[in-house]
Amino acid sequence: MIIASGKVVDFIALILIWAVAAVFVWIVGGKRFTIRRMVAIDVIEEAVGRAVETEKAVVMNIGGGGLLRGEYAPATMAGLTVLGYVAGLTARLGADLIAPMYSDGGVETIPVATELIRDAYMAEGEVERFDAEEMIPFLPVQASVMALADRVRPAANIMVGYYWHESCIWAEAFGRIGAIQVGGTTNLYQIPFFAGACDYVLIGEEVYPISAYISKDPKLIATIVGQDAFKWIAAILIILGTILVSFGNQWLTQFLSM
Amino acid sequence: MIGQWFLKIPSLNELATSVQQWGIIIAAFAMGLGSVNIIIRNVHRIQKREGTDWLYAIWLLAIFFLFAIVGIGFGSASSQYRYIFNTILQPLSATMYPATLFFLVSAIYRTFKTRTVEGGLFVIVGAIILVANAPVMAATFPFLVSVKSWIMDVELTAAYRAILLGIGLGAIMLGFRVIFGLETTHLGREEET
DSSP states (O other), rough: OBBBOOHHHHHHHHHHHHHHHHHIIIISSSSTTTOOOOHHHHHHHHHHHHHEEEEEEEEEEEESSSSTTTTTTHHHHHHHHHHHHHHHHHHHTTOOEOOOEEEOTTTOOOHHHHEEEEEEEHHTOOOGOOOOOSSSSSEOSSSHHHHHHHHHHEEEEEEEESSTHHHHHHHHHHHTTTTTEEEEEEEEHHHHHHHHOOEEEGGGGGGGHHHHHHHOOHHHHHHHHHHHHHHHHHHHHHHHHHHHHTOOOOOOHHHHHH | OOHHHHHHHHHHHHHHHHHHHHHHHHHHHHHHHHHHHHHHHHHHHHHTTTTTTTHHHHHHHHOOOOOHHHHHHHHHHHHHHHIIIIIHHHHHHHHHHHHHHHHHHHHHHHTTOSHHHHHHHHHHHHOOOOOOHHHHHHHHHHHHHHHHHHIIIIIHOOOOOOOOHHHHHHHHHHHHHHHHOOOOOOOOOGOOO
């Protein structure tokens, strides 16, 4: 067989998932679908508004995953999407934005973030307010981000990306000074820290459809519909598998291991 | 790359290796670009000499060039590079880890002041795990260990797997959006609709 042993069902499933998504995007069309409300994203505009009123800054952090490591890059991309959105809001509403770049995140994210923020300020006609050195400081260690919290005392701290143990340290450092906090990561073991220390949390997969939610692009929303369809299939397979294995039938387990 | 992972076609392996090598080269350029960015910004900071930040910029550049010169000159596997890594970077990084404890305690304290139902559940479960992990409490109330095991093995594992499933599907769909050019917001470009 041309497909590697043990990967047959995985390969077919991947093709099916993408085929279903393609049907939803290009044949069914995405206009008929709506995406559920994501409070953690909705609250960002309110947080930026509060920053304007209190004349404090907004800190947006995209974590330490970087763009070069495949397993962490998707979360960083989601973080960059939120960064672009936050930069647009701060440019439009008149708040100061600080987007610290952390060395473990890979220095390659710095030029991308710089262009992203410049684009957002340019789109709002506020490019003269863009100052890369002030807005995008390079903070090589966790402690420097904590020092930033104490020094700047921002009104809001938004953390979306891939985080390790710094999730707790940073969320707590910004929480202590009373900043509104939004946290989101795909690192399973750090989600509880965000849940404990942040005001609003994006749990796991909620990080990925942010671009669809922010842009309201029907095509992007349609891909979420395809994703949800397969979540239902996975749930059905789990229930079916549990029942079959409980009765000593290993058929489904063997089929999925093909 | 997808084909190389799933299919047994030798020519795909060669192609995938070639793509991976290109990936490494592009990644090296991206790292280089980022490094140049850091140097330019810190040189500007030193030139401006505002506040005390420029002193830290000097320190940052000194350490940056120390690691770069030793790494490029002797190789990252050399004893010289290992020496500066083990005596500078590792102890400083390790120092940060114990600090996590104090932030964890502080975060737990703030979480325990919660007033919502979900927050209450979070606190109860957290308290059970915390107490059951303490040897004195586990010896005094052995049933707590069973409760903790049930929470960890059944409730927590089920929730973790559900979240993992969602993350996996989400990543697959993000890959679809990126490959077919639907997802461009992370690059700062607006998709035409």
